[in-house]
Amino acid sequence: MTTGEIDGAAGRAPRLADVARIAGVSVSTASRALSRPEMVAAGTRERVAAAAERVGFRFHPSARALTTGRTGLLALCVPTLANPLYAPVVEGAQRAAEEIGNEILVVVGEGSAEREFGLFERLRDQVDGFIAVRPHGGERALADLRRGKPLVVVNRRMRGVSSVVFDTPGGLREIAERLTALGHRRVAYIGGPEGSWMDPMRRAALEWPLTEAGGTVVTLGPYPPTFESGMDAAGELLTTGSTAAVAYNSMTLLGLLHRLTVLGVRVPDDLSLACADDLTGVGLAHPDIMALHVPAQDAGELAVRELMAEIDARAAGHDARPRHRVIPVDLVGGDAAAPPPPRPAPPEEALA
Amino acid sequence: MTTGEIDGAAGRAPRLADVARIAGVSVSTASRALSRPEMVAAGTRERVAAAAERVGFRFHPSARALTTGRTGLLALCVPTLANPLYAPVVEGAQRAAEEIGNEILVVVGEGSAEREFGLFERLRDQVDGFIAVRPHGGERALADLRRGKPLVVVNRRMRGVSSVVFDTPGGLREIAERLTALGHRRVAYIGGPEGSWMDPMRRAALEWPLTEAGGTVVTLGPYPPTFESGMDAAGELLTTGSTAAVAYNSMTLLGLLHRLTVLGVRVPDDLSLACADDLTGVGLAHPDIMALHVPAQDAGELAVRELMAEIDARAAGHDARPRHRVIPVDLVGGDAAAPPPPRPAPPEEALA
DNA sequence: GCGGTTGCAGCAACCGATTGCAGCCATCGT
DNA sequence: ACGATGGCTGCAATCGGTTGCTGCAACCGC
Numbered sequence: 153m154t155t156g157e158i159d160g161a162a163g164r165a166p167r168l169a170d171v172a173r174i175a176g177v178s179v180s181t182a183s184r185a186l187s188r189p190e191m192v193a194a195g196t197r198e199r200v201a202a203a204a205e206r207v208g209f210r211f212h213p214s215a216r217a218l219t220t221g222r223t224g225l226l227a228l229c230v231p232t233l234a235n236p237l238y239a240p241v242v243e244g245a246q247r248a249a250e251e252i253g254n255e256i257l258v259v260v261g262e263g264s265a266e267r268e269f270g271l272f273e274r275l276r277d278q279v280d281g282f283i284a285v286r287p288h289g290g291e292r293a294l295a296d297l298r299r300g301k302p303l304v305v306v307n308r309r310m311r312g313v314s315s316v317v318f319d320t321p322g323g324l325r326e327i328a329e330r331l332t333a334l335g336h337r338r339v340a341y342i343g344g345p346e347g348s349w350m351d352p353m354r355r356a357a358l359e360w361p362l363t364e365a366g367g368t369v370v371t372l373g374p375y376p377p378t379f380e381s382g383m384d385a386a387g388e389l390l391t392t393g394s395t396a397a398v399a400y401n402s403m404t405l406l407g408l409l410h411r412l413t414v415l416g417v418r419v420p421d422d423l424s425l426a427c428a429d430d431l432t433g434v435g436l437a438h439p440d441i442m443a444l445h446v447p448a449q450d451a452g453e454l455a456v457r458e459l460m461a462e463i464d465a466r467a468a469g470h471d472a473r474p475r476h477r478v479i480p481v482d483l484v485g486g487d488a489a490a491p492p493p494p495r496p497a498p499p500e501e502a503l504a
Numbered sequence: 505m506t507t508g509e510i511d512g513a514a515g516r517a518p519r520l521a522d523v524a525r526i527a528g529v530s531v532s533t534a535s536r537a538l539s540r541p542e543m544v545a546a547g548t549r550e551r552v553a554a555a556a557e558r559v560g561f562r563f564h565p566s567a568r569a570l571t572t573g574r575t576g577l578l579a580l581c582v583p584t585l586a587n588p589l590y591a592p593v594v595e596g597a598q599r600a601a602e603e604i605g606n607e608i609l610v611v612v613g614e615g616s617a618e619r620e621f622g623l624f625e626r627l628r629d630q631v632d633g634f635i636a637v638r639p640h641g642g643e644r645a646l647a648d649l650r651r652g653k654p655l656v657v658v659n660r661r662m663r664g665v666s667s668v669v670f671d672t673p674g675g676l677r678e679i680a681e682r683l684t685a686l687g688h689r690r691v692a693y694i695g696g697p698e699g700s701w702m703d704p705m706r707r708a709a710l711e712w713p714l715t716e717a718g719g720t721v722v723t724l725g726p727y728p729p730t731f732e733s734g735m736d737a738a739g740e741l742l743t744t745g746s747t748a749a750v751a752y753n754s755m756t757l758l759g760l761l762h763r764l765t766v767l768g769v770r771v772p773d774d775l776s777l778a779c780a781d782d783l784t785g786v787g788l789a790h791p792d793i794m795a796l797h798v799p800a801q802d803a804g805e806l807a808v809r810e811l812m813a814e815i816d817a818r819a820a821g822h823d824a825r826p827r828h829r830v831i832p833v834d835l836v837g838g839d840a841a842a843p844p845p846p847r848p849a850p851p852e853e854a855l856a
Numbered sequence: 857g858c859g860g861t862t863g864c865a866g867c868a869a870c871c872g873a874t875t876g877c878a879g880c881c882a883t884c885g886t
Numbered sequence: 887a888c889g890a891t892g893g894c895t896g897c898a899a900t901c902g903g904t905t906g907c908t909g910c911a912a913c914c915g916c
Binding site: 165210212213214215217218223232233234236238239240242243246250255256257258259260274275277278378379380406409410413414432433437 | 730
Binding site: 543567 | 864
C-alpha cells in the first residue's frame with residue numbers, strides 16, 4: 153500500500169545511488185550486485201539487495217536502456233484486433249514477455265504492407281525486436297528488416313526468418329480423414345478471404361485425403377470471414393450436392409449453420425459441418441460439428457521466447473540461425489459426427 | 505530505401521552531435537533548434553533542420569526520456585482483447601497516439617482489479633499516463649492511481665477521474681421510445697454478465713420510456729455475452745409473453761435470433777429485436793433489427809487526447825480538473841421494425 | 857553616444873544507470 | 887616470507903540528449 157518512500161529525499165523515486173549509500177557501497181557495486189550478482193561477494197550482494205528492497209528500488213527503464221541499448225520493449229504487429237484469432241496471440245505474447253520483465257508494444261498493421269513497414273520503421277530504435285503476425289510485406293523486405301532488428305514471424309512461413317505457424321493443414325487433413333472414414337466423398341470448402349496466404353494450403357490439406365479416397369473437394373468463395381458470409385454461402389453450398397462442408401472460419405460456420413437451419417437442413421443428419429478454428433466455441437457447443445482448436449496463446453508465447461533467443465544471441469555476437477516452429481492444433485467436437493445421408497443432402501424445396 | 509547513412513561514422517545511428525557538427529553549431533543549439541524552435545534564430549534553425557534531414561537524424565527515445573521524464577508511451581488497459589468492443593477502442597487510441605508521436609502500450613487486465621493494479625504498478629515509471637477501459641478497481645484505488653500518473657477512464661464514470669463514456673443508455677432510451685411508439689408494452693431485456701457496471705443502467709434506460717407508456721420491462725439473465733447465451737435465453741424469453749426483446753450485446757442477439765428462427769418465431773412479425781451494440785453488423789444486415797452503433801474508435805481517440813491534456817497540464821504545474829465526455833451512439837437498422845403481433849408472441853407449440 | 861534591454865548561442869552540469877580499468881587485499885605456491 | 891594470482895570494489899568515462907546560466911553583440915530610447 154505505501155509507496156515505499158522510507159529513506160532518502162522523500163517524494164523522489166529511489167535511485168541506485170540511494171541504494172548504494174544505504175548499503176554502504178559504491179554505485180557501481182550496487183549496479184553489479186543487482187544486475188550481475190555473480191560478480192559481487194555474497195555478503196555485499198545481500199546488503200545491496202536488502203537496501204534495494206527496503207527503499208523499493210526499481211531500475212529506471214530509460215536510464216538503463218540508454219547504456220545497455222535494450223529497451224525491454226518488443227513490438228508485436230497484428231493485421232487487426234477485430235479478428236478474434238489475434239487476441240489470444242497478443243495475450244500469450246504479453247504473458248511471456250511479462251514473465252521476463254519485458255513489455256509488448258502492440259501495433260495494428262491493418263493488412264497493409266506499407267503501413268506495416270511504416271510502423272516498424274517508426275519503432276525501430278524504440279524496441280528490441282519485432283514479431284509480425286501474418287505480415288503482408290514481401291519476403292525480401294522482411295528479410296531486410298530482420299537484418300536491422302531480430303524478427304519472428306507468426307502464421308506465415310518463409311526462409312531466413314524465424315517463424316511460428318499452426319498446423320491447421322494437419323488439422324484439416326484429420327477432419328478430411330474423419331469425413332472420408334464416415335463415408336463422405338463430396339465435401340465443400342467455404343474459402344477464406346481473397347488473397348489469404350493460408351487459404352490454398354487449407355484447401356490442399358483437405359483435398360489430399362479426400363481425393364485419395366476417390367472423393368472431391370468443391371471450393372466456394374472467396375468469402376470474407378464473417379457471419380454474413382456463412383449465410384450467403386449456404387445457398388451456394390446446397391447447389392453443390394456436398395454431404396459435408398468445411399468453413400474457413402468459425403464465424404462463417406455460425407452463419408452457415410443459421411441459414412441451413414432456417415432452410416430446414418439438419419446438421420449433421422443431412423449435412424456434416426466443420427471449421428478451421430474454434431474461436432466462437434462451436435466445437436464445444438455442438439458436438440456434431442468438428443472444429444479445430446488453435447492454441448493461439450502458445451503461438452504468442454513461443455514467438456516471444458524465440459525472439460528473445462534471437463535478441464540475446466545477437467547481443468552475444470553470434471547471429472542465431474532462424475528456427476521454424478509448428479504448433480499442432482486439436483480436433484474438437486465431432487463426437488456426434490454423422491455419415492452422409494443416403495441420398496445427396498440438399499432437399500430441392502429448401503432452395504425456394 | 506537507403507538507411508540514410510550519408511555522413512558521419514557509418515553504421516552508427518546519427519546523434520545530435522553529428523547534426524550539430526554538420527550545421528556548424530553547438531549541441532545545445534541543435535537540441536533547441538529541433539525541439540524548441542522558437543528559441544533559435546530562423547537561419548540557424550533551418551541549417552540544423554537541413555542537417556538533421558540529411559543524415560536522417562532521429563531522437564534517441566531513451567536518452568530523451570531520461571532527461572525530460574517523458575517516455576512517449578501511454579498504457580492502455582483493457583479487460584480483454586477477445587471482446588470485439590475493445591478492438592476499435594485500441595485502434596482509435598493507437599491512431600491518436602501515433603499522430604502526436606506517442607505509442608500505446610496495450611495491456612490486458614483480464615477483468616481482475618488486482619491484475620489491473622499490478623500492471624499499472626509495473627508500468628508506473630515506464631509510461632506517461634494510463635487509460636483504463638472499463639476498469640474493475642475501486643474508485644478509491646483509481647483515484648490514488650491518478651495521483652501518481654495522469655489517468656483517463658473509458659466506459660465507466662467516476663468522480664475525480666476524467667472519463668469517456670458512451671451514451672448507450674441514451675440509445676436504449678431511443679430504442680424503447682421506438683418500441684413504445686410502435687405499440688409494444690411488454691419488452692424483455694436479456695441482461696449482461698453478472699457484476700456488469702453498465703447492466704443496471706441499460707435496464708433503467710429501457711425501463712423509463714416503457715413504464716411511462718404504461719408498459720413493463722422483463723429482465724432475463726444475467727447471461728454472459730455470447731452466442732450461446734442468446735440461444736439459451738430464447739426459451740426463457742418465450743415464456744414471458746414479451747413482444748420485443750433487447751439484448752445486452754449483439755453476439756447474444758445472433759444466438760437469440762438463431763434459436764428463435766429454429767423455433768419458428770418470425771422476426772419482426774412475431775417478435776421485435778434490438779441490441780445495445782453493433783459489433784457483428786446485425787444492424788446493417790437485418791433492417792428489421794435495431795442496433796446501436798457505438799463509435800468505439802472515437803472513444804479511444806478522445807481518451808488519448810484527454811490524457812495528453814492532463815499530462816501536459818501536469819508538466820506545466822497546474823493540475824487539470826477532470827473532465828467527463830459522453831459519446832453519442834447511433835441507432836441503426838430498425839427501418840423495418842414492426843408493431844407487436846395482434847396476440848402475444850410465443851406460439852405455445854414452439855416451446856415443445 | 858551611452859547604459860540598458862533583448863535575442864541568440866555556447867559551456868557545462870545533469871538525468872540514472874553501465875562498464876573498462878585500476879587498485880586493493882587475501883590467498884596461494886614455492 | 888615474498889611475489890604472483892585472482893576475487894572484489896571503486897573511479898571515472900560514457901550513453902544521447904536537455905537546460906540553467908553566462909556571454910556576446912546588436913539594437914533600443916533618450
